[in-house]
Structure formats: C-alpha cells, structure tokens
Amino acid sequence: MAEYSALSLLKNALSGNRDWKPAWRKPDPKPRYDVIVIGGGGHGLATAYYLAAEHGITNVAVLEKGWLGSGNIGRNTTIVRSNYLLPESLRFYEFSMKLWENLSHELNYNVMFSQRGVLNLAHSPGQADAFIRRGNAMRHGGVDAEWLTPQEIARKVPGLDTSGSARFPIAGGLLQPRAGTARHDAVAWGYARAADRRGVDLIENCEVTGFLRDGDQITGVSTTRGDIRAKKVALAVAGSTSRVLQRAGIERFPIESHVLQAFVSEAIKPFVNCVVTFGAGHLYMSQSDKGGLVFGGSLDFYNSYAQRGNLPAAEDVMSEICAMFPAVARLRLLRSWGGVMDMSMDGSPIITRGPLPGLYLNCGWCYGGFKATPASGYSFAWTIARDEPHAINAPFTLSRFERGAAIDETGHGPTPKLH
C-alpha cells in the first residue's frame, strides 16, 4: 500500500519512482456485502471510508458506473465554506469545516486544503445588511465571520474594481477567514485509498441497472457486472438520483437535474489570494496553485443531464468577472465544462433512511456538494450503520417537505433552478 511520507518520497525518488504501488486495488465484485454504496464520487467514497473507520463496517462495496471521481467531485470550483444563515445549515457545514481542517492528516493524503478565506461582496446597503445579518448568525453559531469595508477590500484584493464608477460599486464584504479551497481530485483519491486500505471494494465500470427486492425490501442490486446482494444499499449519485431511483420504481422525487458550468483561465502570476464572490450577479472565483483563475456562476436554468452547457450562461459569467476584475478581460479561457446538479426543492440536501426499506439516500446537493463531502460521508455512514441520523443530518429528511419543515436558505421556495 502506498504510504506517503518524506522518507517514502525520498526512497522512491532514489529508485526512479518505479516502485510506487497502486493507491487502490481493482477487485471483482463479491456476491454479497453488508453495505453497497452506489456512486464512486466524493460523497460515496467518504461514506465508505467513514463506515469502515468510524463504525468498523468493512464488508462494503462502492459501485461506480465510470471511473472513481468522474462526476462532480472533479467538476467543481473547489470552494470550502460554512458561511450559512440557517442553524441547520450552519451546524452541518461547520462540522464539515472541522473535518476538512484535519483531513490531510486523517487520510495521509494531501488534499491541499487552503484556508485562504471566502469573501462575499455586497453591492448595495440592503445587501450589506443581509450579509451582516448572516455574519452575525455565523458568529452566533460559533463560525468565524468578519465584515470588511470597501477600503479594507481594496487592500486585500487589489485587482477588484472598488471604485465608485464600477458597474456595481462595492458596499462591503463578508469574509469567512477559515473558508478556502481544496484540491478536489485529491479528496476523491484520498478517501478512495483510505477506504480501500480498510478493506472496502471499489468497483469501477459497474453500473447499477436495477434493484433486487424481497417485497418492498431492497436486498441488492443488478449491475453490468452481475447481481450483488447487500443488507443495506446506499445511494450517493448526485445528479443521477432520479434516474437511479426510477430503477427502484420511484418515478417522482423532489429533485430536478440541472447543468452548471465552470471555467479555468490560462495561468497568470499571483493575482487574488482568496475566494471572491460577486453579489450583484452570481459568480465565485479563486486562483489555483497552478495560476489559472477558476470560476463559475449560475446554472444554465433548464433541466439537463448533458454535462455540458450553452453559451448564454458562459457569456453572463464572463461579463460578471470582467465587471469585478477589469484586468482579466484580455485573459484567454483554457477550459470549460459542465456537471449535473441534483437541485432539491429547498436548496438543502437529503441524507436519510428510505424511501424504501433497505435503501439509504444522500442527494440534493444543488451546487454546494463539494464542501460538504466530509460531513456528508460522516453523517451518511452514521445513518447507515445505526439506522438513525446523526445530529447534524437529522433535519435533512425527505419528509420535511410534507411536514412544512423545508430548509430554504434563500427563500426561493420549490423552484429548484433558483437555489
């Protein structure tokens, strides 16, 4: 097993890096497991890891249709934050933040977690009031938050147009200093390796085509690599949630799948040292360690499973980043791509038992799933192992819609494209 340390780096450097072992095995599926996790992305791999590490459940398979980390874990803009308003969200995402702070050590894998700060720009007195209210809610919940004046913002982020003649002049900004970014692929690989070394079978190119049932009870799955039985089957398939549930006979579900695009510019010298978000539209950007500006904006705003978007959304994003940072107008775009978001009806996730006996659900991440990866895996594993929710995911049920207990940060109601 590949262990990473200064000594192993040196040893392998001396032998020409020819002796590194693969980070995880490529096992064939066994006929039976205690738990099957469908979805080999960040959340599924984290779930498998915490099942093994926290609950001693190691007879686990992760089934992935493509290759590990080929979905949204590798398509996001890598932002980690816990700057929410509602107490349920604050508790959940701050729990995640604390797991992030120790994740590289816990996994013996450098996830390059960089607490460079996330700065939300406000562009009107009303928006400033709303952000300060959120900042107060954060501090009340034990989360760090600071209000910055336009002068402080100009010093912190010199590239920003902080002038009064900007298209949307900056009224101030809410900074969460402990927030930041992480290397997204490394999160998937780190969890994968750590789960594998505890005995979890990571099975790639294995698509779930149906569910094995005994009456209502789910007893396993049919896959492109044969039938596999399990006491418990857990779903962590993000934008594919509705498709997979339809294979279990659940035709209607409170999720819509939407496409979200992201962009990377050519690499430039150090330009911005925190994550900056634009409040007069919707844009979030940071600079990667390679130098490229990594950024994204809103959804394309129509249902899609296509993993690619259209030009109007791209044009909006470009005009926003140029309004914020006039100096980037002549930069060239290196890459753009799309991912399929599981947009829930209140903008909050669903982590729960059900909706069928033997089935467990983790979905509805909208476009905020990356930062949630550790807490999502931790609380989902808890729910699977103990058949009851952890305190942090107890509010995130499926039944909250019929109980009128939606957790709606933005107050948009059941219009998934707006969350």
Place this chain on the structure above:
Amino acid sequence: MLIDCPHCGPRDLAEFSYQGDATRTRPDPASTDTKAWLDYVYNRPNPAGLHREYWQHAGGCRAHLVVERDTLTHEIRSVAFARSADSGDAA
C-alpha cells in the same frame, strides 16, 4: 440551443426564460388532498430523455411555449404555443 418560436422563428436561448416541467397537474383549488398537493408542489419526474417543459419568449413575442426537449442531448423535438398544447398547469 435555438428555440424555434412559432411566432418569431429560430431564436437564441438567451431570449427565453425557463418555466419548468409542463406535465404537472394542479389539484382542484378546493381539494384538501395533501398527498396530491405535495406531489404537485414538490415532486418531479425529472426524466433523462424527452422532457415537456414551459418556456416563455420573454425577450421576444412573450408567448408561453411548450417545448419537447431531450435532457441528455438538448435536442428540441417540438415547440408549440402553451395554450394549444397538451400540458399540465404552470407553476
């Protein structure tokens, strides 16, 4: 994506605003069937494939349209005025 508006002809996506699933059926306003209301308000078929959906040509003739579109490929199969199309109730 170009949407072939029955009034204006093929127009750029940027002129249209999306109104969502066109197959939902609103219960009778007097109905107290909470399951039916729950299903109408919150649940969606969210198909991977053909999807009947409402669009409005907001930056053009302002007509409400029902578009049949493949969510896997973004290919548009048909466009019709909402008032004459077979559809559910707008949100």
